Amino acid sequence: MNGATIQGLFGNVSPPINCVEMHTTGEPTRIIWSGVPEIHGTLLEQRSKFKDKFDHFRRLLMLEPRGHWDMYGAILRPETELVDAGEADMGVLFMHNEGFSTMCGHATIALGRFLVDADETMFPRRKLLKHDSETQSTTVRLHVPCGVVKITVPTLPTGKSDPSRAVSFISVPSFATAINITIPLDEKYRWPELEGRTSVVADFSYGGAFYCIISAEELGFPKGLSEADFAGMDRATKCLKDAVNASPSLAYCVQHPDTKELGFLYSVMIVDHDAKRKNDATLNTPPRSSLTSEAVVGEETGLCFFANQQIDRSPTGGCVAARIALSYAKGTLSKGESWMYHSILSRAYDGLHGFAGSYVEEVDLQADAYSEQRITGVRVRVEGQAYYTGCYSFFVEEEDGLGADGFSLKNLNRRE
Incomplete structure (x- = not known):
């Protein structure tokens, strides 16, 4: 459902934020692929800008009423310094109930499947991914805030990810x-x-x-x-x-x-x-x-x-x-x-x-x-x-003072 359709149906609402939902051993990953604030710079600079200027975007998607205390999110960043240099295929920022992570393994496993399955609207560089016909797998180089991780995604003859086989990634130096x-x-x-x-x-x-x-x-x-x-x-x-x-x-x-x-x-x-x-x-x-x-x-x-x-x-x-x-x-x-x-x-x-x-x-x-x-x-x-659980388009009604900013019952007494 596109923005015009949503605004036509529901009236005076913000442009939609489009997400695909997955879980890895029960741990959620909310993958945000459109409706993201316009931010540029290196990936660490983008992380800093999200923290300083757009933290309400994180709260909106991670906390209630759209999320919960233990929600986890991944914001796709198709333009980073390493993507531009040809060293990575996609960038990502990770977020949670407190702020922005530097690495997340469960989300990386989910993102591997999603990026192999995504079309060019979601992932402009999708056709550039390398497929290994011998192992029937596709490689994704993901730029995360701590470096680049190489994900190997088992792939079906259709080109889509194979949910029956495990996704793997190679970590940054640990x-x-x-x-x-x-x-x-x-x-x-x-x-x-x-x-x-x-x-x-x-x-x-x-x-x-x-x-x-x-x-x-x-x-x-x-x-x-x-x-x-x-x-x-x-x-x-x-x-x-x-x-x-x-x-x-x-x-x-x-x-x-x-x-x-x-x-x-x-x-x-x-x-x-x-x-x-x-x-x-x-x-x-x-x-x-x-x-x-x-x-x-x-x-x-x-x-x-x-x-x-x-x-x-x-x-x-x-x-x-x-x-x-x-x-x-x-x-x-x-x-x-x-x-x-x-x-x-x-x-x-x-x-x-x-x-x-x-x-x-x-x-x-x-x-x-x-x-x-x-x-x-x-x-x-x-x-x-990792497995898919659904797709969502989130928006905010202009008159909604409470739902415009995420909340949690755990920290009401500490709200500034």
């Missing part, structure tokens, strides 16, 4: 920044489940964004994620994130060697260390779907709190890259081995639509701009499946 680091907790950052402890031990790793990775037991939940206490874990991860952000001595844990814009703690990932090795018979034949041809050597369940305490329904693709980089740094994963990652949701459905992760190559990075120290990271292959 690396661990701190292993088994003690995080001191001032009294105001402690939560009841600590039972008197004044610190916790966690890891930090980067997979397009920075993650603090901590076991459920260390966080104070001895039952792990088998009986997840969402309210308690929400409180604990918020306190932990605030404590990290308030500590100058921990700033190096979220320091990126290339740019300060990527240097912030995006998420706390709670992991359950009841991980099983490959002698577990369930790993030899992954439930319902085989994502990878590499040797699956183990599995792990995680619960990700990101942005302003959103809960990721998926296994979290960016954190799969971060956890593979962490395993590489610890020496617990070899090249050619794959690990299966589950969210609470995929684990509840017998492992359906978990993500597979493996590293494909080592990369060297400079530790920071002011030293010659080198750190070694990896590029990670992340595999998962």
Whole structure:
């Protein structure tokens, strides 16, 4: 339905914002392909302009009445510096309940399918995508705020994406920044489940964004994620994130060697260390779907709190890259081995639509701009499946004072 038709039917409304809806292991991706504010510049400049001048656009689409607290969005950006240079096919900005992400794996998997299926109205460079007839797959180079990720999309003879096979992407260079680091907790950052402890031990790793990775037991939940206490874990991860952000001595844990814009703690990932090795018979034949041809050597369940305490329904693709980089740094994963990652949701459905992760190559990075120290990271292959759920055209009636700006019952008391 075009803008003229919508305005003819509904009267005095804004031009439509057109979206395609998808989910990856239950985690939504609202793909906005038209009706976007006119913005130019590098992708990071566009991200900054959206944050400073068009944040109402994010609130309108992410929060109620059109979205909800855990909605996630992707704004297509067909013109970026890397698209113009021929290094990428499409750019994208990611958004959530708090602002704009630097990377999102679940949305990348969804975008791979969408861009292969899209027509030239939605994706002007669609005909330039490279198809591999031997593997029956199509490659999409996606420019995300942290770099370029290469997506491989299984393709049918019709040229459309094949929903029966997993989409994969190769991450930006991913690396661990701190292993088994003690995080001191001032009294105001402690939560009841600590039972008197004044610190916790966690890891930090980067997979397009920075993650603090901590076991459920260390966080104070001895039952792990088998009986997840969402309210308690929400409180604990918020306190932990605030404590990290308030500590100058921990700033190096979220320091990126290339740019300060990527240097912030995006998420706390709670992991359950009841991980099983490959002698577990369930790993030899992954439930319902085989994502990878590499040797699956183990599995792990995680619960990700990101942005302003959103809960990721998926296994979290960016954190799969971060956890593979962490395993590489610890020496617990070899090249050619794959690990299966589950969210609470995929684990509840017998492992359906978990993500597979493996590293494909080592990369060297400079530790920071002011030293010659080198750190070694990896590029990670992340595999998962995404599905369509619908299409929407959103608009705003001129008289609608409440619906013109997104709201949430969670933050009414903090509304400016």
